[in-house]
Amino acid sequence: MKNIFFIIFLAFLMQAHAQYEIIHEDVNPVDTVRPDFGPNGKKFAYSSYGIHTIIPIETNAQAPVMPGASLGYKFGFTQKHRICSFLSFGYNLEFNSISYRYKQTDDKTFPDTLNHLKQSVSNSAIGAGLFLRINFDPKRGNYLGYFLDMGGYGDWHLSRTYKTKDEDALEQIVYNRVTKLNFMEKYQYGVYASIGLNKINIYARYRMSDIFKAPYKSAELPRLSVGLGLSIF
Amino acid sequence: MKIFISGLLLLLTLSSMAQQKYWVYLKDKDTTGYNPYTFFDQKAIERRVRNDIPIYHISDVPVNQSYVAVLDSKCDSLSYASRWFNAVCLYATDVQISEISELDFVTKIELSGSIPSFCSIEEDEEILYPTVLSTQVTSMQGQMFHDAGYRGEGIRIAIFDGGFPKVDELDCFKHIRDNNRIIKTYDFAKKTENVYHGSSHGTTVLSCIAGLANDSTPIGLATNAEFLLARTEIGLEPFSEEENWLAALEWADKNGADIVNSSLGYTVHRYFTYDMDGQTAFVSRAANTAASKGILVVNAAGNEGTDKDWKIIGAPADADSILSIGGVEPYSLTHINFSSYGPTADGRLKPNVCAFGQVTAQGKKKMGTHYGTSFASPLVAGFAACALQTDRDMTAMELFAEIQHSASLYPYYDYAHGYGIPQASYFLGIDTDTIHSTIEMTKTGADIEIEVSPLVDELGHVVYVYVHLSDADGKLIWYVVLTANENPVFKMSRNALENGTFLRVHYAGLTKEFKLK
Numbered sequence: 001m002k003n004i005f006f007i008i009f010l011a012f013l014m015q016a017h018a019q020y021e022i023i024h025e026d027v028n029p030v031d032t033v034r035p036d037f038g039p040n041g042k043k044f045a046y047s048s049y050g051i052h053t054i055i056p057i058e059t060n061a062q063a064p065v066m067p068g069a070s071l072g073y074k075f076g077f078t079q080k081h082r083i084c085s086f087l088s089f090g091y092n093l094e095f096n097s098i099s100y101r102y103k104q105t106d107d108k109t110f111p112d113t114l115n116h117l118k119q120s121v122s123n124s125a126i127g128a129g130l131f132l133r134i135n136f137d138p139k140r141g142n143y144l145g146y147f148l149d150m151g152g153y154g155d156w157h158l159s160r161t162y163k164t165k166d167e168d169a170l171e172q173i174v175y176n177r178v179t180k181l182n183f184m185e186k187y188q189y190g191v192y193a194s195i196g197l198n199k200i201n202i203y204a205r206y207r208m209s210d211i212f213k214a215p216y217k218s219a220e221l222p223r224l225s226v227g228l229g230l231s232i233f
Numbered sequence: 234m235k236i237f238i239s240g241l242l243l244l245l246t247l248s249s250m251a252q253q254k255y256w257v258y259l260k261d262k263d264t265t266g267y268n269p270y271t272f273f274d275q276k277a278i279e280r281r282v283r284n285d286i287p288i289y290h291i292s293d294v295p296v297n298q299s300y301v302a303v304l305d306s307k308c309d310s311l312s313y314a315s316r317w318f319n320a321v322c323l324y325a326t327d328v329q330i331s332e333i334s335e336l337d338f339v340t341k342i343e344l345s346g347s348i349p350s351f352c353s354i355e356e357d358e359e360i361l362y363p364t365v366l367s368t369q370v371t372s373m374q375g376q377m378f379h380d381a382g383y384r385g386e387g388i389r390i391a392i393f394d395g396g397f398p399k400v401d402e403l404d405c406f407k408h409i410r411d412n413n414r415i416i417k418t419y420d421f422a423k424k425t426e427n428v429y430h431g432s433s434h435g436t437t438v439l440s441c442i443a444g445l446a447n448d449s450t451p452i453g454l455a456t457n458a459e460f461l462l463a464r465t466e467i468g469l470e471p472f473s474e475e476e477n478w479l480a481a482l483e484w485a486d487k488n489g490a491d492i493v494n495s496s497l498g499y500t501v502h503r504y505f506t507y508d509m510d511g512q513t514a515f516v517s518r519a520a521n522t523a524a525s526k527g528i529l530v531v532n533a534a535g536n537e538g539t540d541k542d543w544k545i546i547g548a549p550a551d552a553d554s555i556l557s558i559g560g561v562e563p564y565s566l567t568h569i570n571f572s573s574y575g576p577t578a579d580g581r582l583k584p585n586v587c588a589f590g591q592v593t594a595q596g597k598k599k600m601g602t603h604y605g606t607s608f609a610s611p612l613v614a615g616f617a618a619c620a621l622q623t624d625r626d627m628t629a630m631e632l633f634a635e636i637q638h639s640a641s642l643y644p645y646y647d648y649a650h651g652y653g654i655p656q657a658s659y660f661l662g663i664d665t666d667t668i669h670s671t672i673e674m675t676k677t678g679a680d681i682e683i684e685v686s687p688l689v690d691e692l693g694h695v696v697y698v699y700v701h702l703s704d705a706d707g708k709l710i711w712y713v714v715l716t717a718n719e720n721p722v723f724k725m726s727r728n729a730l731e732n733g734t735f736l737r738v739h740y741a742g743l744t745k746e747f748k749l750k
């Protein structure tokens with residue numbers, strides 16, 4: 001069918017114009033030197049995006065976070081510098097947001113024993129990270145290739161929010177939102193790893209600092225998150 | 234922080250211990266006991282005679298096994314020993330490779346590893362274009378070969394691909410199986426003789442060389458040729474083995490292949506665009522060596538035509554002795570958008586010729602429509618087998634040159650079509666009816682105008698005008714393809730033309746060259 005459309009389109013164009021250019025190619029000489037800037041150049045910069053969830057390593061019955069329902073996203077900028085064909089270092093600047101959803105159980109005590117329709121703690125942060133990248137295909141073209149990143153990060157929390165959704169005695173939905181939580185730290189830091197193939201990567205962050213302060217230190221949030229990332233360049 | 238620093242140190246340590254794949258080149262060979270007449274298939278001997286290549290050549294002697302044994306003891310594992318390159322492909326750590334580099338019989342070490350891709354982009358087994366099935370062959374005047382009795386008899390074609398599932402069952406290949414014309418098979422990835430598994434890409438490619446549709450319509454031209462089927466790639470494996478490709482070439486040489494068809498391309502995953510000079514890429518060097526053994530290697534140009542970052546031919550299609558095949562659209566017979574453009578990094582013409590980039594061919598289950606220069610390449614490989622059958626004394630490079638000469642645009646060329654679609658009439662000495670066309674260039678004031686006639690062919694079809702400007706070395710500066718509806722068909726300012734350049738125009742079988750002063 002598309003061939004018929006092509007012929008009709010061609011016929012239309014031929015009526016509209018005396019001559020129709022099927023192809024017009026200017027031949028540009030190929031660069032004969034390795035580009036300084038590029039996926040496998042001396043340096044390269046690109047934007048990165050990702051969605052992630054948490055992986056609970058330890059169960060906390062008093063503050064049971066639901067892995068599947070706790071989701072986050074990030075976007076930012078990454079710059080890398082090639083040291084040699086298989087080693088690079090770089091940094092990234094990112095905005096990162098995540099919401100931790102709590103399962104409503106009888107054992108839950110954080111921050112109260114009430115069972116809500118929904119309950120979550122969320123934070124949004126801007127942060128910076130440093131990483132070392134190992135490429136597994138050192139003999140590659142101008143291509144990010146297969147890589148493993150390992151590094152560390154530090155985040156400053158722009159927002160710290162606690163939200164609940166309840167039904168009152170009149171069966172009306174009531175939303176409750178508390179911001180600038182004073183039991184949450186303003187900063188966090190941790191380690192970071194990512195494995196990637198060119199524009200796609202799987203990343204993991206392990207938070208080494210605590211987020212919750214007294215009186216909720218025992219309700220500390222899960223430390224490990226994993227996500228799927230996309231680099232755009 | 235201690236954990237973080239420990240992690241980084243561990244990572245660095247692991248990276249230094251990590252294995253890499255290397256080619257280790259050796260200084261000499263042990264020729265004791267080597268006899269080409271027992272080593273090679275008789276067809277390989279005949280091909281050497283026909284191509285005036287020495288039957289005894291040091292590059293054909295297998296690698297010294299005592300060197301291989303030493304390397305085996307010093308590396309992690311061996312992958313392949315190449316007689317052509319006198320080199321061994323092996324896996325080793327940095328420490329091991331450092332030790333190997335100290336051996337007195339080692340001359341050079343290169344990193345290996347590659348990520349090839351098939352030059353097909355999509356397939357749709359549900360949609361059939363019946364006219365394409367006939368015209369993919371008749372566009373090359375294939376029926377003339379068949380009418381004259383040339384169907385590739387006695388020509389041995391090796392096909393390198395990702396697998397050939399159902400070739401041992403499908404009716405499309407029954408005529409080949411019934412006559413025992415699948416001479417040998419080998420899976421270089423799994424080291425077994427069974428190739429009837431894996432990607433169905435190879436099944437489709439074989440059908441484009443020699444398949445017959447249910448009504449016995451030929452899908453490709455060399456329906457009576459003999460075949461060597463090599464599985465060289467594992468589709469989803471990221472670090473596919475480029476040494477498999479070289480191993481398959483040496484295997485095809487040993488087993489008497491006249492023609493090799495390969496539909497694989499190596500581009501940005503391994504190389505920079507400036508590496509596409511025909512001398513740098515490992516597979517291109519291997520392909521040129523195959524050509525030096527009298528084998529015609531036919532390779533897909535690649536499907537990077539829409540990739541603005543890779544506006545160049547891939548490897549091994551960049552090798553000068555490789556017949557690189559571009560793709561054309563079946564209805565207009567002009568460049569199909571995904572087909573890779575030439576030239577090479579050093580400005581040589583590629584692709585050399587072209588064929589349909591959209592074909593009707595056999596899939597794993599049924600006939601369907603398949604897209605990619607992967608399928609243009611076997612159409613030309615089948616054509617080459619018939620062409621070689623017309624004159625068995627032709628050398629591989631003569632066949633290469635004659636296929637270019639036969640093509641529909643010759644002597645005109647551009648970097649989208651090469652010399653155009655090969656034509657059987659050239660090999661059969663048949664003078665086909667062509668339009669008695671004329672091309673005239675006139676200088677009107679500051680402009681140059683091109684006029685052609687007649688503006689339509691005998692059937693009233695619009696004919697395309699091909700125009701290019703080249704420098705004195707034949708390297709193109711620009712090229713255009715236009716529909717010829719009204720004269721002048723082409724007009725440009727004389728100021729835009731530099732002295733010493735050549736304007737060439739092709740129209741309906743006629744090419745005219747104008748030197749600009």
